[in-house]
Amino acid sequence: MPHLVLDKISIHYDGQPAPAVERVSIAVDRSDFVVLVGRSGCGKTSLLNVAAGLVAPARGTASIDGREITGPGSDRAVVFQNDALFPWLTARENVAFALRLRGVAPSERARRADRLLDLVKLGDAGDKRVWELSGGMRQRVGLARALAAEPQFLLLDEPLGALDALTRERMQTTLLDLWTASQAGVLMVTHGIEEALVLATRIVVLAPGPGRVVRSFEPGFSRRYAAGEPIRAIKADPAFAVARGDLTDAIFEGEAA
Amino acid sequence: MTISSYTERAGSRTDETDGLSVPWSRPRTKRAGVSARMVSVATILAVLALWTLSARLQLVSPVFLPSPLAVWNKFVAVAQNGFVDATLAQHAVASLGRVFAALAAAILVGVPVGLAIGISTIGRGIFDPLLEFLRPIPPLAYLPLVVIWFGIGEPSKILVIAIAMLAPVALSTASGVRGVSQERINAARSLGATRAQVIRHVILPSALPSILTGLRIALGAGWSTLVAAELVAATRGLGFMIQSAAQFLVTDVVVMGILVIAAIAFVLEFIIRRIERLLVPWAGRE
Numbered sequence: 145m146p147h148l149v150l151d152k153i154s155i156h157y158d159g160q161p162a163p164a165v166e167r168v169s170i171a172v173d174r175s176d177f178v179v180l181v182g183r184s185g186c187g188k189t190s191l192l193n194v195a196a197g198l199v200a201p202a203r204g205t206a207s208i209d210g211r212e213i214t215g216p217g218s219d220r221a222v223v224f225q226n227d228a229l230f231p232w233l234t235a236r237e238n239v240a241f242a243l244r245l246r247g248v249a250p251s252e253r254a255r256r257a258d259r260l261l262d263l264v265k266l267g268d269a270g271d272k273r274v275w276e277l278s279g280g281m282r283q284r285v286g287l288a289r290a291l292a293a294e295p296q297f298l299l300l301d302e303p304l305g306a307l308d309a310l311t312r313e314r315m316q317t318t319l320l321d322l323w324t325a326s327q328a329g330v331l332m333v334t335h336g337i338e339e340a341l342v343l344a345t346r347i348v349v350l351a352p353g354p355g356r357v358v359r360s361f362e363p364g365f366s367r368r369y370a371a372g373e374p375i376r377a378i379k380a381d382p383a384f385a386v387a388r389g390d391l392t393d394a395i396f397e398g399e400a401a
Numbered sequence: 402m403t404i405s406s407y408t409e410r411a412g413s414r415t416d417e418t419d420g421l422s423v424p425w426s427r428p429r430t431k432r433a434g435v436s437a438r439m440v441s442v443a444t445i446l447a448v449l450a451l452w453t454l455s456a457r458l459q460l461v462s463p464v465f466l467p468s469p470l471a472v473w474n475k476f477v478a479v480a481q482n483g484f485v486d487a488t489l490a491q492h493a494v495a496s497l498g499r500v501f502a503a504l505a506a507a508i509l510v511g512v513p514v515g516l517a518i519g520i521s522t523i524g525r526g527i528f529d530p531l532l533e534f535l536r537p538i539p540p541l542a543y544l545p546l547v548v549i550w551f552g553i554g555e556p557s558k559i560l561v562i563a564i565a566m567l568a569p570v571a572l573s574t575a576s577g578v579r580g581v582s583q584e585r586i587n588a589a590r591s592l593g594a595t596r597a598q599v600i601r602h603v604i605l606p607s608a609l610p611s612i613l614t615g616l617r618i619a620l621g622a623g624w625s626t627l628v629a630a631e632l633v634a635a636t637r638g639l640g641f642m643i644q645s646a647a648q649f650l651v652t653d654v655v656v657m658g659i660l661v662i663a664a665i666a667f668v669l670e671f672i673i674r675r676i677e678r679l680l681v682p683w684a685g686r687e
Contacts, residue, residue, distance in 0.1 A: 196587070197591075198587055198590075215590075216590035218591070218592055221591055222587065223588075226582075228582065228585045228587070230603065230606065232606045241592055245593050245602070274683070275683055275686040290591075
């Protein structure tokens, strides 16, 4: 089973007196949906960027299956808060981007892109220009584009952060469906407490100054969704409210009032 | 800060800016029926009227200022019969040919130079000072040197125009390249793009709106260099036509030539704006 492993990672940005992250270890299995939460400055995005190969750790190693991560690679596709789509391409061409880089034939990459657009419920938006799409639709194109690279891991940096509340609700189930369908492990950063509970198989709570792991939860709600339970029923479960209280406490633990 | 102190400040701010057309002043209803375009048309008509009037009343000798009618008649005459061995269309084609040859050269050199400035520190170190040196020099100043080096043939004329175009093309390209969002580049890299692929598939298209703006500025700069370029041993061209006319004090041809140059510049600007809208419909929508 491929593993994405962050091993005793410390991150130190140039010109900063203190490290942003100190000795954080996180392992993500391909069946995992790991969510990093924590207050601002806890280094969750920095850790994601280390996994993506966009930031080099000062100490510690990041690896996939024991191979050290030295740069970005298509085995770990990243989706950012701002979708970072290419406006000169149609939705379909955006999704097919990774395939084009690999020299896949045009007809084949259109076919595969359309299949992915179907998967994110944008089957008839393939010819649309990016700026004609709503924020939620754009983010779904971004997810489909990441999946086209057939990554072993999806790295999601607040993918729903720029969306309105209603769209965010709907996108939660989209993310879970994609996670199930793609067989890729997920490492995600979010500010949303409920989002973390719904999506994660494991929640890692980080605290700032310097960034470190303070708690780890296995809420189990996403497995219940994957087993067929409706999302509303899960959120209405009293256990969900209890978990939300626990998680909130963990995040704000030790914060000066 | 307390809420009350904030409201006080907000109130005083309104007082201070009352009557100024700054963004936070009260929106005002437009004066009925007057648009900037109508004022422009009225201004042009007024200038034409003044010009006609002064010519009619002989306020200025026709040698200095021919009447609009005389200029129009000259336009028709030169268009049909030509002036100094070429029709107006032939002069215009000669000039346009030079400007577009120069534009092609400026793109061929300027876009790669702009890319180098935007992408690499070494590229910026090499080309930035050279461009900053070249940019403020007026074409008439380097014209003699170009003639000494490259003779009086067609290449020299094109080169003079191309030099004027180079800086706008290169600097616009560079600023477009530097403005590419890091997230977009990171997204491409995480999808497996190599450095060359990032440049080809992300940086160049992202910089395209800026490059096109550079071309528009360059075309303006090149077109306004035309007369200087055609100072040297030209036998055709709008700039050449104006100069020959000036030597014989044929003022109506001079004025007509100026108006034709202005009109062509106007049309070029219009065309390139159309091209921009066609090629980069996403510009300004992000």
